[in-house]
Amino acid sequence: MNVFISxxxxxTCGITDWSETERSTxxxxxxxxxxxxxxxxxxxxxxxxxxxxxxxxKDAHDSARNLDPSQLPExxxxxxxxxxxPLSMMSGLDQGSYDAVFFTGYHAWASCGGNPLSHTMNLKxxxxxxxxxxxxxxxxxxxxAAYYKVPVAFLSGDKALCDFAKELIPNITTxxxxxxxxxxxxxxxxxxxxxxxxxxxxxxxRTPRSATSPCRSILR
Numbered sequence: 605m606n607v608f609i610s611x612x613x614x615x616t617c618g619i620t621d622w623s624e625t626e627r628s629t630x631x632x633x634x635x636x637x638x639x640x641x642x643x644x645x646x647x648x649x650x651x652x653x654x655x656x657x658x659x660x661x662k663d664a665h666d667s668a669r670n671l672d673p674s675q676l677p678e679x680x681x682x683x684x685x686x687x688x689x690p691l692s693m694m695s696g697l698d699q700g701s702y703d704a705v706f707f708t709g710y711h712a713w714a715s716c717g718g719n720p721l722s723h724t725m726n727l728k729x730x731x732x733x734x735x736x737x738x739x740x741x742x743x744x745x746x747x748x749a750a751y752y753k754v755p756v757a758f759l760s761g762d763k764a765l766c767d768f769a770k771e772l773i774p775n776i777t778t779x780x781x782x783x784x785x786x787x788x789x790x791x792x793x794x795x796x797x798x799x800x801x802x803x804x805x806x807x808x809x810r811t812p813r814s815a816t817s818p819c820r821s822i823l824r
Contacts, residue, residue: 606658607651608702608754609644609680610693610745613665614711614721615761616640617781618791622721627667639794640665641672643708643760643781648680650758651706660700664693665709693741694748705749710761712784713740718764719784740765746772762789 613625616639623629624636648659659680663671673682683696691697697705714724715731716738724732724739732739742765746756759769759778766778782789 605654605656605703606660606701607656607704607706608694608697608700608749609647609651609659609661609706609708610664610710611640611644611661611671612693612707612709612711612741612761613637613640613670614709614719614723615765615782616643616709617794618789619782620720620787620789625666625721627669637670638672640670640709641675642794644671645676647706647708647758647760648677651704652677652679656704660696660702662693662695662697691748694745697748697752697754702752702754704757705746705754706758707742707745707756708760710742710759710765711740712762712764712768713738713743716740716764717784717786719762719782720787720789722764722784740768742769743772 613619613636616636618639619625619636621632623632626633644661648661651659657679659677660683661671661676661680662683663669668685671682671684676682687695689695712718712722713732714722714729716722723729724741737743742759742761749756756773756776759766759776760781763780763783766780769776769778782791
């Protein structure tokens, strides 16, 4: 079984301020870079426990050079940097045969109060709407997975996005690490995401139907 992981940072456990996402402010950023890596590591371990043989991780935040590959399991390959292809945060999904997609560190959509770092692709977009639904990066990338007939099995991020994801894909496993309150977040302890992430993704659906049918249902 092959698993594809797209990793962002604005839904990482405890993250609250833009300075914590940027390489230009290393004092704030370095801690959350490590936390992002640990959450990806936990997702990889969950995938391996569930029977995965190979994992491709797309570093999908900003420079796409955030993760520390040395901390990940040997079965994980990491796609760093931006190739310029239209799949963007899902780059590489079209280059192999995958049985499940995981998302880590994902965040709510632009103008959503569920995360002080909510946005969709960039800070210039106040609202992005597709077929009457406010578009998050998760929704856009879940549609990309559905296009390639790969089921979305796991998501970690803020509570607002996890709640939305459960409506979109009822059988998805989610770990809500943060809950936004205005410009602040209430977060779980930074260590526990490793536990749920290891347990959560163990049973990804092996049928593409679970990736495509929820996308149809939410647009009815």
